[in-house]
Amino acid sequence: MYEWIKFLHLAAGIVWLGGMALIILALRPVVIARMAPPDRLGLMCGVLSRFFAMVWGSIALILVSGFWMLSVTDMRLAPKGWHAMSGLGLLMCLIFAHIWFSPFRRLKAAVQTSDWPTAGKALGQIHPLVVTNFALGGLAVLAVVVWR
Numbered sequence: 001m002y003e004w005i006k007f008l009h010l011a012a013g014i015v016w017l018g019g020m021a022l023i024i025l026a027l028r029p030v031v032i033a034r035m036a037p038p039d040r041l042g043l044m045c046g047v048l049s050r051f052f053a054m055v056w057g058s059i060a061l062i063l064v065s066g067f068w069m070l071s072v073t074d075m076r077l078a079p080k081g082w083h084a085m086s087g088l089g090l091l092m093c094l095i096f097a098h099i100w101f102s103p104f105r106r107l108k109a110a111v112q113t114s115d116w117p118t119a120g121k122a123l124g125q126i127h128p129l130v131v132t133n134f135a136l137g138g139l140a141v142l143a144v145v146v147w148r
Contacts, residue, residue: 002072005065012061013137019051020134028127041119045111048126052100059093081147088140092133099129 027047031040066086070078103125110119 002069005068008061009065009069012058012065013141016055016058016062017134017137017141019054020130020137023047023051024127024131024134037116037120038114041107041116041123042111044123045107045119048104049108052096052104055096056100059096062089063093079144079148081144084143084147085140088136088143092136092140095129095133095136099126103129 028044031043035043066089070082070086073082075083103122107119107122107126110116110122
């Protein structure tokens with residue numbers, strides 16, 4: 001049973017981190033280079049809407065599976081990397097919630113009303129937060145793999 005729960009935990013993390021990598025490193029640079037702002041902002045809003053729905057599902061799986069795995073472990077004996085991963089993961093969840101409820105909400109509203117300057121500003125606020133979460137996710141993986 002533990003292996004299946006761990007698989008769900010890892011799969012959800014891969015979806016979240018992999019999606020951020022795709023958006024930051026592949027999609028965003030091409031979209032900026034090749035599309036006019038109205039088209040670019042509409043596309044990014046649509047992509048982020050779908051991706052962020054996947055992130056909510058990933059967060060649910062990560063939290064439930066992570067708390068379950070921790071509950072069957074003596075926390076005094078758990079590797080320090082697990083504690084670091086837990087803290088970094090919770091921070092990532094808080095950052096994502098901020099993205100969802102603040103700049104992403106403004107992005108969607110601005111795209112819907114064709115308010116391109118406001119949409120651009122909101123998307124510009126989302127980018128550094130996603131980059132931060134991507135870095136924190138990398139640190140969490142590093143901590144759990146290296147810090148025993």
